[in-house]
Amino acid sequence: MPIYNLYMGCSVPANYPNYEAAMFKVAETFDMTLEYMEDVGCCGSPNLRAIDFFGWLLVNARTLAIAEKNGHDIVTPCNGCFGSLKDVLHHLQHDEEDLKRVNAELKKSGLSLKCTIKVRHFVEALYTDIGIEQIMSRITRPLDGVGIAIHYGCHVLRPADVTEFKPEILDELVRATGATVIDYPLWKQCCGATVLPVNEALAIRLARDKLKSMKEHGAEFVTVVCPACGNQLDLQQLGLKDSFGEEYNLPVLLYPQILALALGMDESEVGLELNRVPADPILDHLSG
């Protein structure tokens, strides 16, 4: 019964309570204990890294130090948080000078960082600590092979030496639910969320290209593991009708929602009605 330091960040609780809920349902099924981390908040996102590298280091080093104190690995459902924490950890593991500076600051609030803590995305923990076999043994309503396109998200995939994330993890997790993983050329491409604040048109175009590529290669649903990517791919579809005259009707589900449904959970338990592009067609693909 593994115990984890759950780092929520600010986006999931505010924008995707359904993601949070589905994650807890899944965790419960597999006896994973997710303990909300105390006294932490937003990771600052790449925007903070851009304007205030040291501030960003401190904020995240603090989170890491708090987790280190009670010793459990950090898990997070957000790619942005995952990227920030992994990146800060990696940097401080390789830059003694900055680690010293950071620790000097942390000391003021009685904290210290040794960089021994592990940071993992929730799906990584699911994959490595529970395992595909175990997951499959609990599936009661497998999907009927329907085509799902995975958007992994930039900050979980890259830079690979920092994130150490294997995309196959998600492939296998999706297949475990009975769905088919759709291969599409733009699988690595950014959803565009990060550029929203400075160039909205560009952000929309990127989301559109991504969705188009998915659709053209046979996807009926999309799955993501990040609130920012989810928001971008889901929400932008509503506007694409106006800007491009294109309609994609590609429901975007957070991976734990799909898994929870296949594990027999009810649609209301995973908050399906909160997804922007109506996601209930997924129900037609569940057996039983």
Next chain:
Amino acid sequence: MVEVNDTLSGPVLIIGAGVAGMTAAIELADSDIKTILVEKKQTIGGNALELYKAFPTDDCFYCFEGSRFRPGIRKCFYRSAMLDNPNIDLRTNTRVDEITGNPGNFKVKLTTGPMYVDPKRCIMCGLCLKRSGAFSLISPQCQPQAVFYDPSLAEESVKEIEKECPTKAINLNAQSTEEQVEVSDIILATGYTEMRPVNMDEYGYGKYPNVITQLELARMLDPNGESAGALIRPSDGAPVKRVMMVQCVGSRDENYNLYCSKICCVFALKHANIIVNERNGIKTTVVYMDIRTYDRHERYYREARESGVRFVRGRVHLVRPNPDGSLDIIVYDSLLDRYLSYNIDLFVLSTALEPSEEDETLQRTLGLNTSSGFVAPLDLANDSVVAGDHVYVCGAAMGPAEVPESVTQARAVVSKILQGRQ
């Protein structure tokens, strides 16, 4: 006159005493085969004589691994071993005038220029050098070790010097001599000459003294050279602070030579690295269209970038001299699509490596195949060193080549000849 009737035991004529020719000579000699090694200059060593450090080992030239086992010779083994080997008949200051006869029994007329200074007697005391500009040292590393006399610079004093030479090595009345030799095989090891781009207006070579070639730079970098390794401006001897090199001058240019000279990228980077790493504070920029540091030499490129050598992909737009001796060079940077203006002290051209001057005559006489003026082997795929019946070729005579390659080819020639004699 050397008498030969037997194609299996006659001596081998080697034309050119650069790395390739010297390797062939010493290795044939080791197998008890007599050679006549003909070199048109007063010294052996060829182009590699003044190259200072060599890629790929960064050693001083001639000290490559594999040669070090030779007894008694730490440095420049080939050149010193060459002089006292009984199987090598070395003729410096000598040219091949005529080749007749048949393969296996060539008759070759050799003309040796006047030997004003007898290298066997000269002890390099320096007396003559101090007294008259007509006497000079081609290179401190020259072999045989002897001074060089240029009659066109003769002054009144030379007569006295002739008398005063402690070993009576000087003979101002020396005449050239001719001799016919008979040889069974001929090895062409005539190497390359570095192009002097006097007619390429855009670079100002020959017009502005601070525009030089890579070989000229190599000589300047050599600690044994005139400037003791210091980089100075030819115009006024002022220390150089900024260097610019430009690649592919006269190579890959169908107005001059259509081929890639292959090794100029590597030696340009070798030089750039020496400059930035060993001549503190000198800034170096390399202008290129491609950097071709083939196989393992890629490390020179990486090292150059890490050492602070700057690269501009593009070509030179304009060279403008300044009153203070420096040059303003405007370069088109094709990656930025912008023009950059640099102020520099020394402009080094990586010029084409071309066939040696008399190669054409030799090639014609022997009826050889050629490619871009270099000797082409009969069968490139199977016998890359056989140029004709009893005629072999090795080293840069076949096209631009690095030293290890030239040495390997020379060894291939030797094994071909040995096979033929078994």
Next chain:
Amino acid sequence: MAETKESAEPPTILVDPIDMSKLDQSFCNEIKSMPYGEELVACFACTTCTAACPIANQWDYKPHQLIRMIILGMREEVLSSKEIWECLTCFQCQERCPQKVRVTDIFFDCKNLAAEEGKVPNSIVALGKLLLETGQLYEVTEDWQREDLDLEPEVPGLATEPLKEILKTTRTGRLVGSDE
């Protein structure tokens, strides 16, 4: 009239080159000394980064050109470019660079230098301000949604003060403060 005459004197040649002696030669070393900057000079201008970038065709300065400009010392142009802010931080360029130049990370360094000089797009300053004032980028507003899903209406453990406190003392504080 006299002024225009003076400035209008045409140069001897039409080509108007960048005077290399006027560029900031220390810029390259400055970036090299910043996080993940070490490999900067390994760049051999292959343009792989640009080929990998999903948005470079929208840019005046392509990723390889920005890297080149850093090496050449074109500090001003790089730090005031819109490109460094539009960079998606998707790391596709960095992933494929054959010389392991950390292109995306280096653009982060550039943004930090630009921020130090106050050259930050307003929309990003606004995010900094949001962080400084609320301690987070997103706030839970519709807590009934959470309750419907059996979640605590308030996120357990959430603390916004520490981040605010930290950013007050770092560059964000200065940046946002000076903005007002």
